[in-house]
Amino acid sequence: MNKIKSIALYIMAIFYLLAGLNHFINPEGYLRLIPEYLPNHFLLNIMAGICEVSFGIGLLIPKSRPLASWGIIIMLIAFIPTHVYFIQLNSCIENGLCLPPWTGWFRLVIIHPLLIYWAYLYTSKE
Numbered sequence: 001m002n003k004i005k006s007i008a009l010y011i012m013a014i015f016y017l018l019a020g021l022n023h024f025i026n027p028e029g030y031l032r033l034i035p036e037y038l039p040n041h042f043l044l045n046i047m048a049g050i051c052e053v054s055f056g057i058g059l060l061i062p063k064s065r066p067l068a069s070w071g072i073i074i075m076l077i078a079f080i081p082t083h084v085y086f087i088q089l090n091s092c093i094e095n096g097l098c099l100p101p102w103t104g105w106f107r108l109v110i111i112h113p114l115l116i117y118w119a120y121l122y123t124s125k126e
Contacts, residue, residue, distance in 0.1 A: 001126050009059060012118060016056035016072065023049025032093045035085040051075050065122050072119040076112060083108040 001009070023030055027045050034041045051071065058068025087105060092098035 005121065008118070009065075009122060012122075013056045013059040016052045016059070018056075020049045020052025020054075020056060023052065029096060032096045033082050033086060035081055038081070048075070048079075059122065062125075066125055069119045069122040073116050073123075076116050076119070080108070080112070083112060 023045050027042075030045045030048070031041045034044055038044060052075070055068045055071045055075065058064040058071065061068075083104065086093070087101075087108065091101045091104040
């Protein structure tokens, strides 16, 4: 693995570890982002946090890296309804995060596919 790809791997692992831990430290923000039609927001938030931490750790272990990468891709696809919900709220959650409306679209159409591609780079054994 070249140096840039290796550095990007560690950045991604740290990103998912910290994001996953944040589900437990600051659950309120995540709970507000879960669409109302989905059941048991608390459990979904905990599951997302566990997945993100697990996948972050998995990225650091060469044997589990491909599986962790595929897990991240599946998880990111599963998060799409949350991003659509945020767009439906005009990128503004009551008593929470409020951003310009274009940011929800930017996240869904640009950032999210880039995150999926980033994880895909590590799906094969090297």
